[in-house]
Amino acid sequence: xxxxxxxxxxxxxxxxxxxxxxxxxxxxxxxxxxxxxxxxxxxxxxxxxxxxxxxxxxxxxxxxxxxxxxxxxxxxxxxxxxxxxxxxxxxxxxxxxxxxxxxxxxxxxxxxxxxxxxxxxxxxxxxxxxxxxxxxxxxxxxxxxxxxxxxxxxxxxxxxxxxxxxxxxxxxxxxxxxxxxxxxxxxxxxxxxxxxxxxxxxxxxxxxxxxxxxxxxxxxxxxxxxxxxxxxxxxxxxxxxxxxxxxxxxxxxxxxxxxxxxxxxxxxxxxxxxxxxxxxxxxxxxxxxxxxxxxxxxxxxxxxxxxxxxxxxxxxxxxxxxxxxxxxxxxxxxxxxxxxxxxxxxxxxxxxxxxxxxxxxxxxxxxxxxxxxxxxxxxxxxxxxxxxxxxxxxxxxxxxxxxxxxxxxxxxxxxxxxxxxxxxxxxxxxxxxxxxxxxxxxxxxxxxxxxxxxxxxxxxxxxxxxxxxxxxxxxxxxxxxxxxxxxxxxxxxxxxxxxxxxxxxxxxxxxxxx
Amino acid sequence: xxxxxxxxxxxxxxxxxxxxxxxxxxxxxxxxxxxxxxxxxxxxxxxxxxxxxxxxxxxxxxxxxxxxxxxxxxxxxxxxxxxxxxxxxxxxxxxxxxxxxxxxxxxxxxxxxxxxxxxxxxxxxxxxxxxxxxxxxxxxxxxxxxxxxxxxxxxxxxxxxxxxxxxxxxxxxxxxxxxxxxxxxxxxxxxxxxxxxxxxxxxxxxxxxxxxxxxxxxxxxxxxxxxxxxxxxxxxxxxxxxxxxxxxxxxxxxxxxxxxxx
Numbered sequence: 022x023x024x025x026x027x028x029x030x031x032x033x034x035x036x037x038x039x040x041x042x043x044x045x046x047x048x049x050x051x052x053x054x055x056x057x058x059x060x061x062x063x064x065x066x067x068x069x070x071x072x073x074x075x076x077x078x079x080x081x082x083x084x085x086x087x088x089x090x091x092x093x094x095x096x097x098x099x100x101x102x103x104x105x106x107x108x109x110x111x112x113x114x115x116x117x118x119x120x121x122x123x124x125x126x127x128x129x130x131x132x133x134x135x136x137x138x139x140x141x142x143x144x145x146x147x148x149x150x151x152x153x154x155x156x157x158x159x160x161x162x163x164x165x166x167x168x169x170x171x172x173x174x175x176x177x178x179x180x181x182x183x184x185x186x187x188x189x190x191x192x193x194x195x196x197x198x199x200x201x202x203x204x205x206x207x208x209x210x211x212x213x214x215x216x217x218x219x220x221x222x223x224x225x226x227x228x229x230x231x232x233x234x235x236x237x238x239x240x241x242x243x244x245x246x247x248x249x250x251x252x253x254x255x256x257x258x259x260x261x262x263x264x265x266x267x268x269x270x271x272x273x274x275x276x277x278x279x280x281x282x283x284x285x286x287x288x289x290x291x292x293x294x295x296x297x298x299x300x301x302x303x304x305x306x307x308x309x310x311x312x313x314x315x316x317x318x319x320x321x322x323x324x325x326x327x328x329x330x331x332x333x334x335x336x337x338x339x340x341x342x343x344x345x346x347x348x349x350x351x352x353x354x355x356x357x358x359x360x361x362x363x364x365x366x367x368x369x370x371x372x373x374x375x376x377x378x379x380x381x382x383x384x385x386x387x388x389x390x391x392x393x394x395x396x397x398x399x400x401x402x403x404x405x406x407x408x409x410x411x412x413x414x415x416x417x418x419x420x421x422x423x424x425x426x427x428x429x430x431x432x433x434x435x436x437x438x439x440x441x442x443x444x445x446x447x448x449x450x451x452x453x454x455x456x457x458x459x460x461x462x463x464x465x466x467x468x469x470x471x472x473x474x475x476x477x478x479x480x481x482x483x484x485x486x487x488x489x490x491x492x493x494x495x496x497x498x499x500x501x502x503x504x505x506x507x508x509x510x511x512x513x514x515x516x517x518x519x520x521x522x523x524x525x526x527x528x529x530x531x532x533x534x535x
Numbered sequence: 536x537x538x539x540x541x542x543x544x545x546x547x548x549x550x551x552x553x554x555x556x557x558x559x560x561x562x563x564x565x566x567x568x569x570x571x572x573x574x575x576x577x578x579x580x581x582x583x584x585x586x587x588x589x590x591x592x593x594x595x596x597x598x599x600x601x602x603x604x605x606x607x608x609x610x611x612x613x614x615x616x617x618x619x620x621x622x623x624x625x626x627x628x629x630x631x632x633x634x635x636x637x638x639x640x641x642x643x644x645x646x647x648x649x650x651x652x653x654x655x656x657x658x659x660x661x662x663x664x665x666x667x668x669x670x671x672x673x674x675x676x677x678x679x680x681x682x683x684x685x686x687x688x689x690x691x692x693x694x695x696x697x698x699x700x701x702x703x704x705x706x707x708x709x710x711x712x713x714x715x716x717x718x719x720x721x722x723x724x725x726x727x728x729x730x731x732x733x734x735x736x737x738x739x740x741x742x743x744x745x746x747x748x749x750x751x752x753x754x755x756x757x758x759x760x761x762x763x764x765x766x767x768x769x770x771x772x773x774x775x776x777x778x779x780x781x782x783x784x785x786x787x788x789x790x791x792x793x794x795x796x797x
Contacts, residue, residue, distance in 0.1 A: 383646065385649075387644050391639055393625065394625050394636045394639075398625060400607075404608075404617060405616075405636050406608045406637070406640030407639050
């Protein structure tokens with residue numbers, strides 16, 4: 022028994038216990054049950070625990086200095102033994118306590134009788150504990166054996182070379198090559214993309230138009246924040262404030278209550294954008310003298326101030342207070358009422374295209390370069406003749422304007438707006454999707470929004486775990502892929518320049534086209 | 536005619552007089568050096584000229600206009616550019632982008648031009664790019680335009696920093712220890728390059744330097760600072776034999792050997 026493998030077992034055992042206490046096992050169980058239409062959640066829960074220990078086995082194998090077959094067996098066995106004993110004791114204990122009707126839930130809310138029944142498979146605690154012990158032993162050995170096999174048969178490198186050669190052959194296929202060489206290849210791709218986008222709302226249906234519409238609004242928010250954080254390097258944690266300002270402007274100007282202005286949507290939209298941009302400048306003038314962490318904290322405060330103000334009793338007559346504003350107006354065009362998810366999807370797609378195009382052009386312009394220079398070194402940027410305050414304000418105003426645009430559409434589409442739509446979580450969400458998608462990358466923001474806003478929407482059961490998943494995802498991303506899911510080519514080069522082999526294939530492929 | 540005049544400039548940090556009533560006149564088209572031991576206030580004086588510090592007393596006149604109270608970007612637009620002792624490039628931008636940033640105040644396109652790709656903007660960008668390319672060639676970095684600044688070798692980074700400063704079309708170029716960290720061969724090249732800058736482009740050069748060899752070889756006029764004060768002034772030969780300068784350097788130790796060794 023090596024100490025390292027016992028430690029791996031302990032780690033896995035603790036992690037599994039943690040999962041059980043948090044209710045992750047029950048959740049996995051019910052998800053698997055839903056997806057595969059099973060009769061009980063037992064399989065999913067046990068599968069998670071099995072996979073954990075299996076993973077522990079592979080981990081321990083990687084750590085063990087000897088890679089012989091007998092050593093592998095011993096490594097897997099010790100991982101399984103430690104994890105097995107821990108889990109068996111837990112199941113036995115929980116099962117017994119549950120049988121004696123001890124109210125475990127009072128201390129550990131996730132350990133409901135149903136969750137415990139899932140762990141004990143509805144059998145006597147001792148039987149379930151023994152069964153768990155055996156399963157964990159098998160899992161540990163299985164994991165180690167798997168790692169042993171992977172090492173000795175070199176699956177990974179074989180698969181990798183296959184993948185590379187397959188890619189090469191696809192690229193070399195005359196049709197693909199012809200397409201790439203075709204002078205209009207880009208335009209054709211854009212055309213197909215536009216066609217898909219234009220027809221998508223037609224066959225998506227109500228639910229998907231609504232869900233993807235929300236994702237789209239977050240894409241606009243993300244693209245706006247990308248200007249502020251990604252390009253100009255100003256960490257704004259109160260971004261939701263400008264979303265709220267756009268949203269409330271639309272609501273107060275078009276709703277019959279509390280002001281009875283009932284302005285046209287088409288007039289309220291630009292006013293919302295403008296007001297949000299002005300708020301950005303007004304906040305920016307005092308705040309942008311601060312840098313880095315200080316700026317983040319002040320903007321964080323500003324975001325909360327706006328939300329609390331909108332909620333406060335003092336402003337109830339003005340902004341509807343905690344109840345929010347109802348019956349927000351929607352767009353009319355030539356006497357046609359466009360106020361439903363379906364038409365809004367088109368507005369949102371159009372909005373994304375406009376914002377994406379504008380930010381893309383700005384990125385490569387004199388303005389974009391000034392922003393980048395400020396991000397890199399503010400003092401030097403100033404010494405090179407850039408009026409830094411002016412450009413920082415410009416970035417703030419643009420980002421805020423886009424947020425206001427998104428907010429105005431949001432309020433009008435939902436026909437409602439209220440303080441609870443503008444929590445700190447929105448700012449964090451948007452920042453996370455920019456980071457996870459890839460800072461400074463426009464496709465990255467779109468993918469980030471789909472992952473962070475679309476997935477939770479589809480996996481409603483996971484709602485309680487959203488923050489946990491966010492945190493985990495961010496940590497994993499920062500370690501494995503700090504440049505984001507779809508990095509801008511620039512960021513990729515910045516972060517992985519020394520890993521030249523990662524760049525070589527692309528260069529070769531490009532060379533091959535010529 | 537004097538391009539830059541400093542009249543009794545004083546800069547204080549708390550009780551410390553970093554720059555104490557420094558007066559000097561930099562004639563147009565000259566190579567002018569400010570030397571002094573560590574902590575003599577040379578870089579602080581530079582920061583006063585470029586607008587990062589506001590001197591408590593005294594005045595700085597550039598080309599007939601006072602610099603005091605102006606923002607750094609305004610001063611750059613008036614025709615003063617600088618490099619830094621510890622190179623400060625925009626690391627995560629390419630060499631050519633670094634130079635384009637230097638051109639910033641001479642270009643005009645704004646948001647609308649960029650978003651709608653107006654004809655004027657496109658022409659301006661094209662011209663700016665050509666000019667940046669020329670500058671890159673001028674400092675000897677041909678073909679390295681698309682490399683990230685941080686990935687360039689040390690000597691190239693120094694040159695790029697000068698190219699970026701030149702992109703602002705300065706009348707006066709402030710070089711803060713341009714040969715710091717260079718080997719003797721690179722130092723000699725840099726000396727030739729500084730001469731070249733003045734002769735070719737007609738730029739007045741104000742140099743801060745520790746390397747005595749460089750200062751003596753290249754400067755036409757030298758000012759020596761110690762404890763923030765102007766202690767001596769003259770041609771290289773005069774400075775070499777000045778008793779106060781020798782004392783200032785001897786007091787701190789080893790640099791004197793360099794003066795003598797020349």
